[in-house]
Amino acid sequence: MAKKKLKRSRSGQDLKQRKVDALEARNRMNQQLMQMVQGLRNKQDQAPYQYELPQIMPGVIPEGQQSAIAMDCACSGIASWVNQNPQFYGGFLGYPVLAQMTQSSDYRAVPETTAGEMVREWGKVKVVGDGDDELSDRIQRLEKRLKELGIRDLIRQLIETEMIFGRAQLFINLKGQEAESNLPLLLKANHIKKGDLIGFKLVEPMWTTPSLYNSTDPMADDFYQPSKWYVLGKEYHSDRLLTLVMRPVPDLLKPAYNFSGISMLQLMQPYVERWQRTVDAVSDLIHAFSLTGLKTDLSDILAGDDTASSTILRTELFNLYRNNLNTLLVDKEAEEFFQINTPLTTLDALVRQAQEQMAGPSHTPLVKLLGITPSGLNANSDGEIRVYNDYISSQQEAHLRPIIETILRVVQLDLFGEINESVVFEFNSLHQLNDEQRANVNKTKAETAVMLTSGNLVSTEEARDTLAKDETGDYSGIDAEDVPDWEGLNSENPESETDHAA
Numbered sequence: 001m002a003k004k005k006l007k008r009s010r011s012g013q014d015l016k017q018r019k020v021d022a023l024e025a026r027n028r029m030n031q032q033l034m035q036m037v038q039g040l041r042n043k044q045d046q047a048p049y050q051y052e053l054p055q056i057m058p059g060v061i062p063e064g065q066q067s068a069i070a071m072d073c074a075c076s077g078i079a080s081w082v083n084q085n086p087q088f089y090g091g092f093l094g095y096p097v098l099a100q101m102t103q104s105s106d107y108r109a110v111p112e113t114t115a116g117e118m119v120r121e122w123g124k125v126k127v128v129g130d131g132d133d134e135l136s137d138r139i140q141r142l143e144k145r146l147k148e149l150g151i152r153d154l155i156r157q158l159i160e161t162e163m164i165f166g167r168a169q170l171f172i173n174l175k176g177q178e179a180e181s182n183l184p185l186l187l188k189a190n191h192i193k194k195g196d197l198i199g200f201k202l203v204e205p206m207w208t209t210p211s212l213y214n215s216t217d218p219m220a221d222d223f224y225q226p227s228k229w230y231v232l233g234k235e236y237h238s239d240r241l242l243t244l245v246m247r248p249v250p251d252l253l254k255p256a257y258n259f260s261g262i263s264m265l266q267l268m269q270p271y272v273e274r275w276q277r278t279v280d281a282v283s284d285l286i287h288a289f290s291l292t293g294l295k296t297d298l299s300d301i302l303a304g305d306d307t308a309s310s311t312i313l314r315t316e317l318f319n320l321y322r323n324n325l326n327t328l329l330v331d332k333e334a335e336e337f338f339q340i341n342t343p344l345t346t347l348d349a350l351v352r353q354a355q356e357q358m359a360g361p362s363h364t365p366l367v368k369l370l371g372i373t374p375s376g377l378n379a380n381s382d383g384e385i386r387v388y389n390d391y392i393s394s395q396q397e398a399h400l401r402p403i404i405e406t407i408l409r410v411v412q413l414d415l416f417g418e419i420n421e422s423v424v425f426e427f428n429s430l431h432q433l434n435d436e437q438r439a440n441v442n443k444t445k446a447e448t449a450v451m452l453t454s455g456n457l458v459s460t461e462e463a464r465d466t467l468a469k470d471e472t473g474d475y476s477g478i479d480a481e482d483v484p485d486w487e488g489l490n491s492e493n494p495e496s497e498t499d500h501a502a
Contacts, residue, residue, distance in 0.1 A: 054095075057095070059233055060208065060230055061233070062230065065211075067210070092256050092258070095206040099165075101164075101269075102164055102265070106268075106272045106275065106276065106358065107272060110264055110265075110362040110369065111264060113362075114159065114264075115156045115157075115160040115163065116156065118159055118392055119152055121428035121432065122427070122428060123404075123427040123428050124425070125139050125142045126139065126424060127139065127423055127424075129422055135420070138416065142408070142415065142423065146407075146408075149411070151200070151404075155400060155403070157202050158170060158202060158403075159246075163263065163265070164263060165204060165206070165263055166245070166247070166257060166262055166266075167205040167244070167258075167259070167260035167261060168205065168244045169205070169243050170200045170201065170202060171202075171203050171236070172185065172240050173200065174196045175195070175197075175198060176196070181234060181236045181237065182235040185237060185239035187406070187409050188413075189417050189418055192410060193417065194415070194417045195414065196413075197411065197413075200242075207231055208230065210229055211230045211235055212226065213225060213227055213228075213259075226259055242406055242407070245261040247263075248261045264361065267361040267362075268358060268361050271357045271360060272358055279351060285344075286347070289344060290340070290342070291339065292337075292338075294315070294330070294335060295337075295338065296311065296331070296334060296335045296336075297311070297334050352372075355372075356370075363388065364388065365384040365385060367381040389431050393427065393430060396427050400427075401427075404425050405424075408424075408425055445467075
């Protein structure tokens with residue numbers, strides 16, 4: 001009896017000990033798990049910050065000088081705060097990476113398309129208000145000079161470079177001002193004389209970095225706007241560099257982007273990588289969409305003896321004669337042939353969707369960017385094209401007009417020694433009518449003019465003046481006051497009187 005009680009007592013103690021051991025083991029596991037989580041957190045905290053100062057190309061900053069980057073001591077703190085949450089963009093990619101991206105047609109498509117569209121119809125120099133013969137001659141000379149300087153192609157390259165790197169600049173090259181490069185450029189006759197303009201030069205952003213700017217007064221106009229730049233060891237005033245930044249970053253991130261904007265290639269990177277990954281996966285899937293197998297005796301291979309060579313020989317024989325022109329022979333009792341095919345019916349839709357997403361960051365219609373036309377009954381891209389044209393027009397006015405107006409002022413000083421404020425540049429409409437549409441519009445205008453003059457609502461001179469001022473019509477520029485004398489013409493040529501009356 002005593003032995004049974006002792007035995008039950010020991011079993012109870014063993015059970016309690018097991019519970020204690022299990023509890024200790026669970027506590028150890030919880031401690032290990034907490035240590036693992038804490039280690040991961042520490043690793044993330046100690047990870048290098050992605051928002052850091054850009055690496056400036058050698059030779060840009062003069063020897064013994066430093067780049068004027070404000071808030072450089074706060075960049076690590078900014079980065080630790082910004083990088084807390086997942087994001088598409090981990091900071092400035094760097095000029096070498098962006099330059100390497102341009103070797104891919106997937107990345108180049110958007111900058112080339114957008115730059116081409118923004119100068120596709122270009123524009124013209126015109127006079128605001130009533131002009132005279134002197135201004136008409138001046139307009140012709142300005143148009144000729146702009147064509148000689150290749151301004152249209154320079155603007156196209158400027159836009160393309162900005163979309164690739166986030167910033168692009170045009171240098172105003174003037175005679176005899178090499179020693180004054182760090183001084184402001186005044187658009188006045190006593191500062192730019194006739195014949196001083198040599199031309200304009202495109203400068204890519206990897207060769208420049210700010211040397212001076214205001215970082216203390218947010219109310220000032222030049223706050224975080226560089227007033228001077230280092231260009232390969234030489235200092236230039238910002239007046240001499242026409243800077244284009246179409247997608248600026250907040251002041252908080254400007255030092256990390258070398259005072260550039262976000263590159264369009266950087267905005268496209270997530271979408272292009274998804275597209276390329278999808279295409280590669282589909283290509284691999286198509287390449288091996290069918291899995292072919294042979295069920296046979298593998299006992300000799302699994303046994304590991306010398307007879308495994310017979311199975312290997314059988315496999316090689318199977319692969320050697322495996323095509324549609326040969327006959328497959330299998331052992332009826334010991335072997336079985338099987339094939340598993342992956343369905344490919346929806347791959348085209350997946351590829352198309354991944355490709356279409358690349359057009360999102362640039363607001364470019366698929367028919368413009370990729371040449372993909374809408375499918376379906378009565379489907380067309382007219383609405384998308386009109387919306388895109390409106391977007392391009394807004395970009396022209398917001399980003400190109402200030403640069404072109406400055407160029408026009410410099411060219412006026414170079415040609416005439418003065419600036420006429422009534423001479424302006426106007427972008428042509430991106431939506432152009434075809435011949436049939438233009439003919440219908442002109443017909444409607446002519447019928448309207450006839451109705452107004454026959455109803456004595458306007459005079460013939462007023463109708464001619466309207467036709468002369470209509471730059472889209474075929475009679476633009478005619479002399480409104482030189483009204484033909486039909487009565488005199490008919491008296492000299494009586495045979496045409498009946499035709500004129502008709």
